Amino acid sequence: MERFQRISVYLRVLVYSLVSALTAYLHSSFLRHLSFNSSTIDLVYISVSVIGVCCVWTLALGRRSIHEYQILLFCALACIVGALSGIIFASNIAIILISFIVLLSLDSPLFFIFDELLENVSENISTGKIRSWYLLAQNSVWIIAPILSMVVFGDLAIGGFKNIYQIGLFLGMLVLAIQMFILVQKNHNKIPSTKPTNPFNIRAIPAIISHGFLHLSYALTVTITPIYLHMVLGWDWPVVGIITAVSLLAFPIIQIPLGKFLDIHHTEYGHITVGLLCMSVSLFYFAQSAVLTPLLATIILFLNRAGAATVEMSNESVFFKTVTTNDRSTIAMFRTMSPLLYILAPVFFFISTHYGFSTLYIGLSIVLTLGSAVVHIANKRVQKLR
Numbered sequence: 590m591e592r593f594q595r596i597s598v599y600l601r602v603l604v605y606s607l608v609s610a611l612t613a614y615l616h617s618s619f620l621r622h623l624s625f626n627s628s629t630i631d632l633v634y635i636s637v638s639v640i641g642v643c644c645v646w647t648l649a650l651g652r653r654s655i656h657e658y659q660i661l662l663f664c665a666l667a668c669i670v671g672a673l674s675g676i677i678f679a680s681n682i683a684i685i686l687i688s689f690i691v692l693l694s695l696d697s698p699l700f701f702i703f704d705e706l707l708e709n710v711s712e713n714i715s716t717g718k719i720r721s722w723y724l725l726a727q728n729s730v731w732i733i734a735p736i737l738s739m740v741v742f743g744d745l746a747i748g749g750f751k752n753i754y755q756i757g758l759f760l761g762m763l764v765l766a767i768q769m770f771i772l773v774q775k776n777h778n779k780i781p782s783t784k785p786t787n788p789f790n791i792r793a794i795p796a797i798i799s800h801g802f803l804h805l806s807y808a809l810t811v812t813i814t815p816i817y818l819h820m821v822l823g824w825d826w827p828v829v830g831i832i833t834a835v836s837l838l839a840f841p842i843i844q845i846p847l848g849k850f851l852d853i854h855h856t857e858y859g860h861i862t863v864g865l866l867c868m869s870v871s872l873f874y875f876a877q878s879a880v881l882t883p884l885l886a887t888i889i890l891f892l893n894r895a896g897a898a899t900v901e902m903s904n905e906s907v908f909f910k911t912v913t914t915n916d917r918s919t920i921a922m923f924r925t926m927s928p929l930l931y932i933l934a935p936v937f938f939f940i941s942t943h944y945g946f947s948t949l950y951i952g953l954s955i956v957l958t959l960g961s962a963v964v965h966i967a968n969k970r971v972q973k974l975r
Contacts, residue, residue: 591710595719597771598707601662602700603726604764608669608757609696610734616693619750623682637690638928641697648701649921655709659772662702665695666765673758677751700727701924705914713910714852720905721848728840728898790919795968796908797923799861802960803900804927806868809953810893817946818886828883836890843898848906857907858968860899862961867896869957876950 620630648661668691675688703723711719818829851857871893878885912919940949 594710595707595722597767598703598710599722599726601764601767601771602703602723603730604760604767605666605669605699606727607730607734608673608760608764610731611753611760612692612757613734615750615753616689620689622750623685633686633690634693635932637693638932640690640694641928642925644694644698645701645921645925648698649917655706658702658705659768662699662706663765663768663772665699665702666761666768669695669699670758670761670765673754673761677754677758697924697928701921704909704920704924705917708909708912708914708920711909716910717848717851717902717906719848720909721844721902724844724848724902724905725841728837728844732834732837732841734834789922790912790916791974792971793908793911793916793919793923795858795964795971796904796911797919797926798967799865799900799960799964800904800908800923801926801930802865802957802964803897803904804930805933805960806872806897806953806957807927808930808933809949810872813946813949814890821946822881824883832883832887832890835887836894839891839894840898840901843895844902847899847902851903851906857903858964860903861907861964864896864899864903865957865961865964867899868893869896869954869961871896872950872957873954876947876954 617630620633625633653661672688672692672695675684676692679685679688707719707723815829815833818824818832819826824832847860851860871889875881875886875889875893878889908923940952
């Protein structure tokens with residue numbers, strides 16, 4: 590039964606992640622097509638992050654049964670379908686903007702609920718393996734998304750945008766139907782109603798810090814690198830899409846075997862250090878390359894994503910070996926690092942446009958190197974407290 594429940598989580602994460610990944614590369618361009626200026630777009634993204642964080646902490650502060658989480662997941666997915674419908678069919682700009690904010694704001698709460706559902710049917714002895722399949726379901730779709738968004742649909746005129754959002758709507762309705770089927774089942778376990786023994790699990794602090802440095806890198810590279818390749822180097826969007834897709838192959842290649850390895854050897858923090866340093870070196874070389882060809886850019890970005898995949902898998906493994914379903918405030922902190930750090934994305938873009946992309950990449954490289962040292966020190970401090 591637990592295996593079936595885990596597979597059902599993987600399936601819902603896979604389909605929902607495809608919805609998210611297909612549209613992620615288009616949001617900013619779509620808003621520009623609607624004549625929103627850069628300041629307004631930045632404000633929209635900041636609002637999305639703040640709302641997402643508030644929703645996650647609202648979920649974390651309550652004690653709910655698994656059945657109640659299933660109901661909340663159904664409601665959130667219904668809102669996703671409604672928001673996509675608003676983006677596609679509405680003609681009023683205000684309705685489209687509200688739909689857009691709802692669509693993006695629900696991403697973090699949805700993954701918090703997925704965490705609770707999966708943690709409820711997980712055992713520490715196989716956490717690495719379970720989380721590697723979870724990450725595979727979440728990350729694998731990002732490999733095909735850039736190609737579908739930039740190659741298959743080519744010119745992103747307003748019709749092209751609507752086509753992609755329509756596919757997202759179809760997939761959203763599919764995952765909603767899956768959730769409806771699961772919701773009518775009667776085999777939902779209960780999360781214990783007692784209060785967490787620790788309001789915040791301090792043993793998870795090193796993993797949260799590492800998670801923060803990882804998503805600081807994501808906030809920069811995910812949003813800025815495609816713009817750099819297209820606007821500065823002048824490469825066509827199909828080329829950028831292929832480079833991005835190939836570099837993302839590092840995630841499924843590394844994370845499945847690494848998850849099984851970590852269940853046996855428990856060397857997560859050593860892998861986190863290696864992964865952060867790999868990300869740092871690749872970014873530094875990316876910034877310093879005098880002549881950057883598509884092949885060289887693909888190799889460098891693949892190495893960068895290999896480091897990120899190692900850090901992400903190690904973070905997930907050690908964090909969820911440390912916490913239980915009762916550590917909801919700790920899980921909330923872990924999951925809100927991403928939206929909090931994406932608030933800094935407009936700041937990164939400002940730095941890149943005024944001081945150059947190379948300065949930004951070198952700065953991030955230095956920060957990641959320091960981050961590996963900070964995580965190592967934090968882990969040593971926490972071990973002394975045990």
